[in-house]
Amino acid sequence: MKTDPKGVLVGSHYLSGNHACAEGALSAGCRFLSVYPIMPALEVSERFLARAKEVGATFIQMEDEISTLAAVLGASWTGKKSMTVTSGPGLSLMMENLGLGVMLETPCVIVDIQSVGPGLGLPNRPSQGDMMQARWGSHGDYEIIALAPSSPQEMFDFTIKAFNLSEHYRVPVAVMSDEYVAHLKEKVVIPPANKIEIEPRRYYEGPKDSYLPFKRDEDLVPRMVDIGEGYKFHVTGLTHDDRGYPIMNEECQEYNVHPLVWKIRNYVDNIIEVQEVHVEDAEVIIISYGATSRAALKAMEQARNSGIKVGSLKLDTVWPFPEKRVAELAKKVKAFAVPEMNFGQIVLEVERCSYGNANVFFVHHGEKGVENTDNILSAVKQAAQQNSVKDGIIECE
Amino acid sequence: METLKTKKMKEVHPMEDVLRMNRIPHIWCPGCGIGLAVTAFAAALEKAKIDLNKVAIVSGIGCTGRVAGYIKLDSFHTTHGRAIAFATGIKVANPDLKVVVFSGDGDLISIGGNHFIHAARRNIDMLVVCVNNFIYAMTGGQVAPTTPLAAYATTCPFGSVEPPINIPYLADSSGAVYVARWTTLHIRRLTNSFIEALDKKGFSVVEVISPCPQYYSRINRLGDGLDMMKFYHDNTEIRHGEDTKNLDIGFQGKIIMGKFIDRERPSYTERFD
Numbered sequence: 001m002k003t004d005p006k007g008v009l010v011g012s013h014y015l016s017g018n019h020a021c022a023e024g025a026l027s028a029g030c031r032f033l034s035v036y037p038i039m040p041a042l043e044v045s046e047r048f049l050a051r052a053k054e055v056g057a058t059f060i061q062m063e064d065e066i067s068t069l070a071a072v073l074g075a076s077w078t079g080k081k082s083m084t085v086t087s088g089p090g091l092s093l094m095m096e097n098l099g100l101g102v103m104l105e106t107p108c109v110i111v112d113i114q115s116v117g118p119g120l121g122l123p124n125r126p127s128q129g130d131m132m133q134a135r136w137g138s139h140g141d142y143e144i145i146a147l148a149p150s151s152p153q154e155m156f157d158f159t160i161k162a163f164n165l166s167e168h169y170r171v172p173v174a175v176m177s178d179e180y181v182a183h184l185k186e187k188v189v190i191p192p193a194n195k196i197e198i199e200p201r202r203y204y205e206g207p208k209d210s211y212l213p214f215k216r217d218e219d220l221v222p223r224m225v226d227i228g229e230g231y232k233f234h235v236t237g238l239t240h241d242d243r244g245y246p247i248m249n250e251e252c253q254e255y256n257v258h259p260l261v262w263k264i265r266n267y268v269d270n271i272i273e274v275q276e277v278h279v280e281d282a283e284v285i286i287i288s289y290g291a292t293s294r295a296a297l298k299a300m301e302q303a304r305n306s307g308i309k310v311g312s313l314k315l316d317t318v319w320p321f322p323e324k325r326v327a328e329l330a331k332k333v334k335a336f337a338v339p340e341m342n343f344g345q346i347v348l349e350v351e352r353c354s355y356g357n358a359n360v361f362f363v364h365h366g367e368k369g370v371e372n373t374d375n376i377l378s379a380v381k382q383a384a385q386q387n388s389v390k391d392g393i394i395e396c397e
Numbered sequence: 398m399e400t401l402k403t404k405k406m407k408e409v410h411p412m413e414d415v416l417r418m419n420r421i422p423h424i425w426c427p428g429c430g431i432g433l434a435v436t437a438f439a440a441a442l443e444k445a446k447i448d449l450n451k452v453a454i455v456s457g458i459g460c461t462g463r464v465a466g467y468i469k470l471d472s473f474h475t476t477h478g479r480a481i482a483f484a485t486g487i488k489v490a491n492p493d494l495k496v497v498v499f500s501g502d503g504d505l506i507s508i509g510g511n512h513f514i515h516a517a518r519r520n521i522d523m524l525v526v527c528v529n530n531f532i533y534a535m536t537g538g539q540v541a542p543t544t545p546l547a548a549y550a551t552t553c554p555f556g557s558v559e560p561p562i563n564i565p566y567l568a569d570s571s572g573a574v575y576v577a578r579w580t581t582l583h584i585r586r587l588t589n590s591f592i593e594a595l596d597k598k599g600f601s602v603v604e605v606i607s608p609c610p611q612y613y614s615r616i617n618r619l620g621d622g623l624d625m626m627k628f629y630h631d632n633t634e635i636r637h638g639e640d641t642k643n644l645d646i647g648f649q650g651k652i653i654m655g656k657f658i659d660r661e662r663p664s665y666t667e668r669f670d
Contacts, residue, residue: 031490032486032489032490034486058489058490058669060485060486060489060665062482062485062515063511063512063515064511066479066482067479067481067482067485067511067512067515068482070475070476070479070482070483070485070512071482071483071485071486071489072486073483073486074473074482074483074484074485074486074487074490075486075487075489075490076486076490077471078471078486078487078489078490078491079491080490080491082486082490096476096479097476097479098473099476100476100479104473227453227471227487227494228450228451228453228471228491228493228494229450230450231471231587232449232450232469232470232471232472233471233472234417234465234466234472234473234474235472235473235474236473236474237465237475237476238474245420246466246474256425284624289589292415322491331411341631
């Protein structure tokens with residue numbers, strides 16, 4: 001399926017990450033945006049609104065981030081691709097309805113422009129402090145998909161990808177950006193509408209009276225219908241059967257909730273995308289995502305110039321975590337260096353998936369600037385000198 | 398006798414067009430008023446001249462939160478307090494739909510109070526049915542924002558010290574275009590209010606005072622469901638157009654009912670266009 005050309009602003013543009021995100025959403029066919037004002041995410045809604053009329057999109061500013069995501073879920077069931085944009089404190093409030101979105105298997109996209117926490121933190125500085133919250137923030141067991149863009153171009157591309165994944169797997173998808181990428185201005189190339197692949201909604205096509213809202217296809221994803229089409233379906237956030245009726249026992253919990261996990265886990269190879277550079281001969285691999293990848297790639301070049309064999313693994317998909325690839329690489333390299341703009345979140349996954357086969361160095365990144373490579377370089381140098389594998393994560397100064 | 402043998406009798410529930418019969422029996426306790434509110438609503442759906450394919454119903458959490466599951470419409474059982482927010486998304490994304498929120502006082506007025514205020518202020522075109530039983534019943538009888546002063550609940554064993562909220566006054570001052578209150582004894586008037594409100598463009602609120610024999614009545618020693626109905630019979634007064642400021646409900650005090658507000662104001666989706 002190709003996109004509606006009205007939403008696609010074809011051409012080469014000089015855009016901020018936030019504006020590129022809004023353009024990506026419009027290109028993906030997003031026609032409903034609900035937000036609550038928050039720094040540093042609000043430019044996405046402003047850009048979206050500026051273009052809303054010409055593409056026939058709808059917008060509402062809600063009273064808080066709780067209702068924002070609730071409205072997005074409601075809107076999605078009318079057949080409109082729906083999205084919200086927020087930052088850390090807003091993401092915290094959204095966790096309640098993120099769980100509902102998972103349980104109702106409602107396609108939607110949540111863009112999180114991460115800023116520094118905890119609490120009110122530094123709303124105008126970048127961080128990667130919400131990565132674990134995106135994965136585990138709502139109560140109960142579930143799987144989620146999260147992408148991490150590192151440039152305005154990727155803000156555009158990954159927003160489209162997020163909508164596609166969300167429609168395909170019927171799960172809320174998070175675009176985990178940050179203040180740096182959101183406000184960074186770079187060239188963004190928007191291809192013509194017929195060159196953009198769009199995943200259509202997986203509609204039910206059988207007879208009306210035999211529709212079951214949670215009857216799963218082979219790949220465990222159920223089919224949707226829109227409100228107002230005469231199906232008179234029911235869905236509930238309680239544990240439910242195929243009809244969407246609540247069933248309060250363990251058997252139904254297994255029947256209903258286990259597939260929420262397996263519909264993602266069974267297809268991680270189709271979902272996960274990573275970018276690898278110079279991994280073939282690398283002794284040390286820098287594993288990074290989002291804005292930090294910019295410094296990681298530079299540090300890799302600098303290290304190579306000084307004779308250290310360094311590679312880069314950039315995680316475009318952070319959740320589900322590319323554990324198979326990390327485990328494979330751990331057997332080949334001396335060490336991983338993991339720079340993050342937090343106190344160590346994704347590094348925990350890297351360490352887990354290394355299974356003791358490689359050293360894992362954590363680099364607390366960003367205090368000297370997002371594009372500064374000093375601390376990554378020094379970690380890489382340390383890592384290259386280690387000849388035995390040490391337990392646990394090695395913190396770098 | 399002959400004809401009786403050959404003709405197959407099929408028992409049909411009179412409201413099976415609007416109720417999900419495969420979900421009956423419902424979960425509500427004997428004497429509970431929610432079933433009556435649902436009956437009145439189902440009757441209104443049948444009588445109102447609306448395309449039932451184009452009506453969505455959303456509930457939050459609690460005893461009344463289960464209503465959406467029993468009504469044969471596109472129906473959603475959502476997070477606690479967020480039914481109005483979820484419904485707002487539906488209405489704004491597809492203004493051709495009629496949206497009904499059916500939930501309890503704790504859900505709509507306590508945890509969902511902010512959404513109630515702002516949906517009324519925006520005048521989102523939806524009917525909000527608030528079943529008020531003065532207590533959190535599903536969790537076993539805790540004090541609610543509607544529990545009358547001095548009434549008992551499990552979390553106020555010496556009587557409630559919090560003045561309760563006046564739901565019609567809140568709706569009125571927040572901008573609702575239609576506000577009415579009835580008890581579950583006044584089924585005919587309640588049904589008529591539902592029909593009027595379904596036809597109304599804008600944020601409409603119908604408060605339904607309902608008995609909760611299992612929790613509210615038991616801890617306050619008010620008898621069973623029938624005793625509460627007798628109480629409603631003897632202690633209610635209809636005052637259409639009454640100033641909503643005067644609609645506070647005291648413990649076992651007089652309950653003023655009627656249609657208090659019926660006015661015109663452009664709805665959100667009308668203004669948006």
